Amino acid sequence: MTRPHIEPFCERVEEYRAFTLPGFPKGSHYKILSLDRDTGACSLKMRFDAGYARAPGMSYSDMEFFILQGQLKVGDKVYGPGHYVFLPAGVALGALTSEQGCEALMFYNEGEPTFVESDSNHRLAIQQATVDLNAYDDMPWIGTARKSPGVATGCLVKLLRFDPFTKATTFLYSMTAEFSQDNISYHDCAEESFHIWGTSWMLQFGDLPTGGYFWRPPYINHGAFASRLGCIALGRTDAELFNYFHFNPWTTPEENHARAAAKIYRERPDLWKWVVSEGHNHPHGPEDFEHGDYHDQVKHLHRDHDHDH
Amino acid sequence: MSKVHDQAPSRDPLTQEWIDAHLPEQERRQVKIIKDMDALGAERDQWIEAFLERIQKRGFNVDGDMKRRVGPDEVPEKPDRPFKVVF
Numbered sequence: 311m312t313r314p315h316i317e318p319f320c321e322r323v324e325e326y327r328a329f330t331l332p333g334f335p336k337g338s339h340y341k342i343l344s345l346d347r348d349t350g351a352c353s354l355k356m357r358f359d360a361g362y363a364r365a366p367g368m369s370y371s372d373m374e375f376f377i378l379q380g381q382l383k384v385g386d387k388v389y390g391p392g393h394y395v396f397l398p399a400g401v402a403l404g405a406l407t408s409e410q411g412c413e414a415l416m417f418y419n420e421g422e423p424t425f426v427e428s429d430s431n432h433r434l435a436i437q438q439a440t441v442d443l444n445a446y447d448d449m450p451w452i453g454t455a456r457k458s459p460g461v462a463t464g465c466l467v468k469l470l471r472f473d474p475f476t477k478a479t480t481f482l483y484s485m486t487a488e489f490s491q492d493n494i495s496y497h498d499c500a501e502e503s504f505h506i507w508g509t510s511w512m513l514q515f516g517d518l519p520t521g522g523y524f525w526r527p528p529y530i531n532h533g534a535f536a537s538r539l540g541c542i543a544l545g546r547t548d549a550e551l552f553n554y555f556h557f558n559p560w561t562t563p564e565e566n567h568a569r570a571a572a573k574i575y576r577e578r579p580d581l582w583k584w585v586v587s588e589g590h591n592h593p594h595g596p597e598d599f600e601h602g603d604y605h606d607q608v609k610h611l612h613r614d615h616d617h618d619h
Numbered sequence: 620m621s622k623v624h625d626q627a628p629s630r631d632p633l634t635q636e637w638i639d640a641h642l643p644e645q646e647r648r649q650v651k652i653i654k655d656m657d658a659l660g661a662e663r664d665q666w667i668e669a670f671l672e673r674i675q676k677r678g679f680n681v682d683g684d685m686k687r688r689v690g691p692d693e694v695p696e697k698p699d700r701p702f703k704v705v706f
Contacts, residue, residue, distance in 0.1 A: 314645060314646070314649045315649065315705050315706050316645070316648060316649060316652065317652065317705060318652070319648065319652065331631075331633065331634055331637060332631045332633050332634060342641055342644070342645070344645070345638065345641050345642065345645055347638075347642050347645075350630070350634070350638050370623055370624050370626065370627035370628075371624055371627075372621060372624075398621065398623070399621040399623035399624050400621070400623035420621060420624045421624055421627060422630065422634050422637075422638060423634075424627065424634075432623050432626070434621075434622040434623045434626065435623055436621070454683070458682050458683075459681065459682035459683070460682060460683045461683065462680050462683055462684050463683065463684050491680050492670065492673050492674055492677070492678070492679050492680050492686070493679045493680040493681075513663070513666050513667065513670060514656075514663065514704035515656065515659075515704060516659055516662070516663075527706065530704075530706055531704070534670050555679075555680065555681065555682070557670075557671075557674050557679045557689055557695070558695040559667045559670065559671075559695070560695060560697055560698050560702060562703075563706055
């Protein structure tokens with residue numbers, strides 16, 4: 311993904327604009343949180359006017375939405391605050407209506423926002439990957455770290471979506487009042503967050519208030535962490551979130567990247583040797599017997615260039 | 620990329636215009652953030668100093684609530700290069 315490092319940003323300083331992209335009906339408004347310069351993938355905060363209506367339809371991009379306030383009716387179901395949907399590309403969503411209006415976060419993961427009227431799924435849509443739940447009502451907070459090394463007590467998580475292929479996740483997290491965690495962290499993945507309510511603090515960026523947002527590319531230091539009065543936020547990653555903790559505030563992304571690579575070198579020497587052997591990851595495998603289709607999407611490396619085949 | 624996304628028709632010119640209009644705005648947003656973060660430099664130096672004191676006194680979080688005290692000889696020194704937090 312090619313989005314710049316946007317951190318910190320507070321969307322409350324921005325005005326809504328009319329959302330008039332081809333295929334979408336009138337009556338919705340948007341603020342751009344971040345935008346991928348190559349693919350058009352984007353994260354938006356959207357407002358739907360009272361009386362908004364959209365026919366059933368699908369997008370050519372995987373998309374996610376999270377209701378912040380108000381109500382949105384999808385088919386005959388009414389979604390209120392905290393409702394989260396992951397809609398795989400090509401899966402048709404029922405007719406949308408909003409009697410009183412609502413605000414939501416919307417994420418188009420693979421490409422620009424697209425909408426095609428349809429009451430049936432695209433023939434290649436992976437409908438079983440759909441997630442549809444209320445994050446506030448339908449699941450408990452996880453109060454302890456799910457994996458090691460993990461966050462300190464007081465950072466609670468609800469895992470809303472997990473991609474079994476890429477390990478990308480979408481999650482709700484909350485820091486309790488007086489939360490603190492004294493380390494510097496970075497990850498192999500891009501990380502994104504929108505503060506639904508409350509303020510958190512990081513050593514590099516200071517306070518992130520309600521409406522605060524970041525899109526942070528991989529290997530960028532963040533933390534130590536604190537929250538005086540607590541906060542609740544929606545987070546996303548585009549791959550597995552592994553916590554590389556340390557205590558040097560001044561390392562660069564390049565140094566962090568090298569440290570992460572050294573970890574693989576130490577822990578998986580044979581895999582490392584295979585991946586980097588003369589910059590050439592042939593033979594063209596290994597075939598994944600369980601996920602044959604996914605193999606088509608693996609990029610093959612050829613010393614000074616790479617390509618799909 | 621999903622198989623469905625591979626089937627998407629070419630991008631509508633109006634959508635391309637929309638993207639082209641927003642990219643410079645996003646660049647300007649990042650420039651402003653960098654400026655704001657640079658302006659926070661002196662305050663951030665104090666935060667870092669307090670952090671380095673805390674990890675010697677109470678420890679840094681190695682994993683969850685497990686902490687390890689950092690010895691005086693382990694405390695990192697600020698390198699002689701420009702310090703950035705936004706990349």
